[in-house]
Amino acid sequence: MIKSRLCDLVGIKYPIIQAGMGPFGTNKLCIASSNAGVLGLISSSGIASMGFQPEIYEYFCRTGGADPQADHETILRTIFQQTLDQTREKQGIFGINVMVSAEMMEVAELIVKTMIRAREEDPEMRKRFKVLVTSAGDPLPWADTVKKTDLVWMHVIPSVKAAQRCKKAGVDVVVASGHEGGFHTSWEPVHSMILLPAVVDAVSDEKTLVVGAGGFCDGKTLAAALILGADGAQMGTRFLATAESDFHQLWKEGVVAAGDRGTLVARGFVGPARWLKTPRSEEHARNTLQKSPGVFLGYPDDYATIDMSLIEFEIESINAVYRGEKDKALLAAGESAQRINDMPKVNEMVQDIVNAAEAILKNVPAKHIA
Ligand SMILES: Cc1cc2nc3c(=O)[nH]c(=O)nc-3n(C[C@H](O)[C@H](O)[C@H](O)COP(=O)(O)O)c2cc1C
Structure with a gap:
């Protein structure tokens, strides 16, 4: 064993x-x-x-x-x-x-x-x-x-x-x-x-x-x-x-459905976060690039300096999961979703x-x- x-x-x-x-x-x-x-x-x-x-x-x-x-x-x-x-x-x-x-x-x-x-x-x-x-x-x-x-x-x-x-x-x-x-x-x-x-x-x-x-x-x-x-x-x-x-269920099904290169990184509540790749998370990543570039450049920022609309977008998108609104949902998952x-x-x-x-x-x- x-x-x-x-x-x-x-x-x-x-x-x-x-x-x-x-x-x-x-x-x-x-x-x-x-x-x-x-x-x-x-x-x-x-x-x-x-x-x-x-x-x-x-x-x-x-x-x-x-x-x-x-x-x-x-x-x-x-x-x-x-x-x-x-x-x-x-x-x-x-x-x-x-x-x-x-x-x-x-x-x-x-x-x-x-x-x-x-x-x-x-x-x-x-x-x-x-x-x-x-x-x-x-x-x-x-x-x-x-x-x-x-x-x-x-x-x-x-x-x-x-x-x-x-x-x-x-x-x-x-x-x-x-x-x-x-x-x-x-x-x-x-x-x-x-x-x-x-x-x-x-x-x-x-x-x-x-x-x-x-x-x-x-x-x-x-x-x-x-x-x-x-x-x-x-x-x-x-x-x-x-x-x-x-x-x-939406979140679980998202993991199962994710394929090759199925995730990306964008802002999360407490720093960079990995999300399933969807049109919604791609929009979040584009916003992150503008409003919290440290996520991609490797330097930390916090709520005192970033545009809080990024965090509001994340909260709204996770609430959307609860309501079963697939198009508005952000779903966090690891690269292993691919497997x-x-x-x-x-x-x-x-x-x-x-x-x-x-x-x-x-x-x-x-x-x-x-
Ligand atoms: C949806 C989701 C939520 C998570 N929430 C937390 C959390 O609240 N606290 C924490 O320490 N890590 C959290 N993690 C990270 C996990 O604890 C774990 O370290 C990570 O998932 C390991 O990588 P894997 O997804 O490739 O297995 C979360 C991960 C996922 C996928």
Whole structure:
């Protein structure tokens, strides 16, 4: 059976992480993933959509079993409890993804505090709600809070420099996120084929694990991640297009239908982002070129300097997905959409991925060693 240090550290069966994905959330997907033996992640960014994406906010709460009228802490607690209850039979392990960018800081603090409190109050929650995955920001300011707990701490980074900062902060698992990946990507991006082995060389040791993200979607790419020295792979786009995924059907079908060279990069909420290529996203990319050229030139800008009509266009286009308005929709996804042609059930998909990876890895010596 395929396994890695990630399985031992987290207590999962297979070295795969179902990625955090907003704004629709992954409340149901996390349960299916956790029950399938991989690390399921709840996505928290939906909680920040209350003011400007009310329909998506309501959807995010309801899929978590929560009342949208309740306060944020109660909503989060309800989502955590629903996940715990619905993964009890299989004793699934799960975690949460929290974006810690400047735009999300206030809500990020509330989420982490609520998670820690929920775990302190319930031993079962503590045992199985085990992982915090921070992303889109600096890990160091979180070190004091996280290192006082027994959480497994993962942080998503786009560069060797950022991986070294994770090491300084005491992050347990560095998730190296390459430019192939869906939705937010880096201002100065590097693809997984270069980034992952570079991060492994820079920080992987007996205390620090490395996981690849961006482009990983099947047995071949999982096997490749392990061969490049990683302890596992995080998959977003692949899990988005599954039967249990919380994302709108339009979004899932968009991933399945994407063909050769099916994505492009344009502005997202917190920086550059990868979208499925459509007339709408091409219009957004043209606007980005004019109003946020740093996306293509590699220098960061923020809400203080950019023309906010770009962000308004994005919000309007994601709201359009909720309403099923295909022509007005913007759909984030990774380059791996090109290799995804079905919408399977999570458990069957995970089995196919691990069986294929195992067969590849078993054959490597016979095929390539004389
Ligand atoms: C629709 C979508 C939404 C995403 N939302 C988030 C998010 O809220 N937080 C985050 O850290 N990453 C987010 N990501 C990135 C994923 O967590 C993951 O790193 C990425 O999808 C990996 O690349 P892949 O799509 O090639 O598998 C999102 C990705 C997609 C496709």
